[in-house]
Amino acid sequence: MNRKLRMGMVGGGRGAFIGAVHQMAANLDGKIELIAGCFSSNPRISKLSGKDFFLDPKRVYSSYEEMAKKEAALPADDRIDFVSIVVRNNMHAPVAKAFLKAGINVICDKPLAYSLKEGKELRRIVQKSGKVFALTHNYTGYPMVKEAREFVKKGKLGRILKVVAEYPQGYAVGDVDPKGPTQINSWRVDPKIAGVSNCMADIGTHAENLGRYITGLEINELCAEITAFIPGRELDDDGNVLIRYKGGAKGILYASQISNGDENNLTIRIYGTKASLEWHQEDPNELIVKYADKPRQILRRGNMYLGKAAQNNSRTPFAHPEGFIEAFANVYLSAAEAIADEVSGKKLKKSYDFPSIDDGVIGMAFIETVVKSGKSKSKWTKFPKV
Numbered sequence: 001m002n003r004k005l006r007m008g009m010v011g012g013g014r015g016a017f018i019g020a021v022h023q024m025a026a027n028l029d030g031k032i033e034l035i036a037g038c039f040s041s042n043p044r045i046s047k048l049s050g051k052d053f054f055l056d057p058k059r060v061y062s063s064y065e066e067m068a069k070k071e072a073a074l075p076a077d078d079r080i081d082f083v084s085i086v087v088r089n090n091m092h093a094p095v096a097k098a099f100l101k102a103g104i105n106v107i108c109d110k111p112l113a114y115s116l117k118e119g120k121e122l123r124r125i126v127q128k129s130g131k132v133f134a135l136t137h138n139y140t141g142y143p144m145v146k147e148a149r150e151f152v153k154k155g156k157l158g159r160i161l162k163v164v165a166e167y168p169q170g171y172a173v174g175d176v177d178p179k180g181p182t183q184i185n186s187w188r189v190d191p192k193i194a195g196v197s198n199c200m201a202d203i204g205t206h207a208e209n210l211g212r213y214i215t216g217l218e219i220n221e222l223c224a225e226i227t228a229f230i231p232g233r234e235l236d237d238d239g240n241v242l243i244r245y246k247g248g249a250k251g252i253l254y255a256s257q258i259s260n261g262d263e264n265n266l267t268i269r270i271y272g273t274k275a276s277l278e279w280h281q282e283d284p285n286e287l288i289v290k291y292a293d294k295p296r297q298i299l300r301r302g303n304m305y306l307g308k309a310a311q312n313n314s315r316t317p318f319a320h321p322e323g324f325i326e327a328f329a330n331v332y333l334s335a336a337e338a339i340a341d342e343v344s345g346k347k348l349k350k351s352y353d354f355p356s357i358d359d360g361v362i363g364m365a366f367i368e369t370v371v372k373s374g375k376s377k378s379k380w381t382k383f384p385k386v
Contacts, residue, residue, distance in 0.1 A: 001340040004033040008071060008080035008104075010064045010095050011087035013039030013049035018109060019086040022136070023053075025328035026084065031336050035059055036080050038067045064095045072102035082107055082132070082339050089201065090114045090193045093122045096133070100125050105132040105339045107332065111205055111367065112360025114195045119364040120386070126357045132342050134335035137209045137355040137363075139266060141330030143301045143322070144287040146309040146353075148214045148270070148277050151289070157272025160215055163243070163251040164269040165207040168259035172237050174230070189228075189235045196371045198235035200226060203266075204255035204370065205363040209355065210268055211253070212362070214277075217245040219366070219383040226374035229258050241370055244380075285321050309353070331355070361386050 007026055012019020019039070026032040036059035039049035043062035050060030061067035071079045082105035085095050093113040096106050106126075112135060113119035126133045139145060151157055187193040188202060195201055211217065222243045226236040237258050243251030256262075266281035278288040285301040299306065302318030313330045316322055334354040341348055365386045373381035 001344055004031055005081045005336055005339055005343070006035050006079070007032050008067065008083040009034060009037040009039065010067065010083060010085050011039065011091075012037070012084070013045050014052065016086065021325065021328060022084050022086050022107075022109070022332075024325050025138075026332045028325065028329040029333055029336075032332065036061070036067065036071060038062065038064045065098055068098040068102040068104065072104065080104060081343050082335075085109060088187055088193050089195055093118045096122055097125055100129045100131055100133070103129070103131070105342060107134045107136065107335050108360075109136050110209075110355075110360065110363060111195070111201050112357070112364055116361070116364040116368045116384075116386070119361045123357045123361050130342075130348075132335065132338045132348070133357045134331065134338070135355040135357065135360045135363075136328065136331050137206060137213070137359060138324070138328040138331055139206055139210050139281060140213045140353075140355060141313065141327035142279075142281075142284050143306070143310040143313045143330075144279055144284060144299070145210065145214065145327075146313055147287050147299060147306050148268075148279055150307040150309055151275075151277060152215050152270070152272075156275060157270065157277065158274030160217060160245075160247075160249045160270060160272050162249060162269075162271040163211045163215060163217065163245070164271075165211045165251070165253045165267070167203045167207045167255045167266045168262040169203065169257045169264060170260040170262045172230070172257035173260050189233045189237075191234055194235060195367070196235075197226070197367050198233075199237050199255050199257050200239050200370050201367050203257070204239055204241075204253065205366060206266065207253050207255055207268070208366045209359060209363060210266070211251065211270075212359075213355075214268065215249075215270060217247065217249055217251075219251075219369075220244045220246045221380050221382050222369060222373055223379045223381070224370040224373035226370060236371075236374075239370060239374070241373075284323060284327070 038046050038061040040046045083099045085108040188198050222241050224241045226239040228236050238256040241253040268279050270277045276290040287299045289297040302314050331354050334352050338352045365384050
């Protein structure tokens with residue numbers, strides 16, 4: 001394709017954190033241009049946000065329904081090629097459906113939907129549409145995560161025995177106070193908007209997805225304990241999960257928003273019969289390889305001794321750190337390749353490296369199974385076939 005992809009956005013207006021991250025990530029490699037959007041459910045804020053982004057006022061809409069309808073009616077050489085969806089959980093699926101039915105490709109923030117049932121319905125729509133659907137599990141975009149995945153694929157760890165994933169944050173600890181500095185975003189603990197879970201839906205799914213992306217292991221059953229430590233919260237702010245994978249490997253997953261003093265400390269350890277791996281999101285340019293019979297190695301991003309996947313997803317030479325935005329951009333870059341192929345009429349490949357609608361459905365199954373287990377007296381709960 002000899003032009004930039006034309007991007008629309010739903011959500012991400014003034015004051016939005018994750019919307020700004022999506023925009024920076026999409027823009028990083030110069031292959032995507034934001035040209036349209038409905039940036040808020042408040043038409044006034046949407047229009048003001050459009051001015052912030054220097055967009056044609058005619059391409060700034062008052063509702064996502066209006067945007068999907070009017071963009072689809074434009075000539076093929078003018079309409080958006082895809083939409084980026086960065087709204088609250090309960091609106092992910094409705095917005096995605098509207099654009100898919102209008103024949104427009106979708107990149108959507110996680111979790112996929114409000115419920116597993118809604119996620120499965122959305123998957124049917126995606127499959128019927130033939131359009132590209134990417135889910136922004138952004139931690140899969142880190143070069144050293146991709147290197148870890150290659151280690152597993154090539155059998156360098158031997159048989160996987162155990163996966164330990166932890167995602168502690170501390171920002172939501174404290175009493176419920178709408179004006180307090182530690183108050184969690186109120187909608188995240190509102191079941192009518194967030195769904196059946198807060199912490200596990202928000203960050204626990206990242207830990208689950210990261211473990212599955214690197215190892216390829218599928219959950220057979222799990223045993224969960226979820227807690228709302230702060231009085232007055234309807235949804236969890238902490239959770240602990242024991243996992244039994246298909247094939248015999250075991251796992252431990254811990255996600256928390258009340259781990260006082262932690263910021264965004266996503267960490268994964270993978271233990272095999274030949275070697276083990278360790279990766280820390282707060283120090284993402286290093287991958288630690290551990291052995292029983294020789295010193296551990298520290299592999300660093302940007303070096304030529306890494307595999308092709310890690311090298312192809314790096315932008316700067318070694319010793320020049322890359323981080324969160326670049327990892328996010330790698331998801332957008334891979335999705336953009338697929339979208340460019342779709343727009344050009346090419347057959348979509350199976351080798352694109354971005355989280356898909358299937359990853360989203362599995363994530364919804366994880367959330368609901370954790371909540372089910374947490375409420376169950378028998379505890380060990382079979383993971384559903386999705």
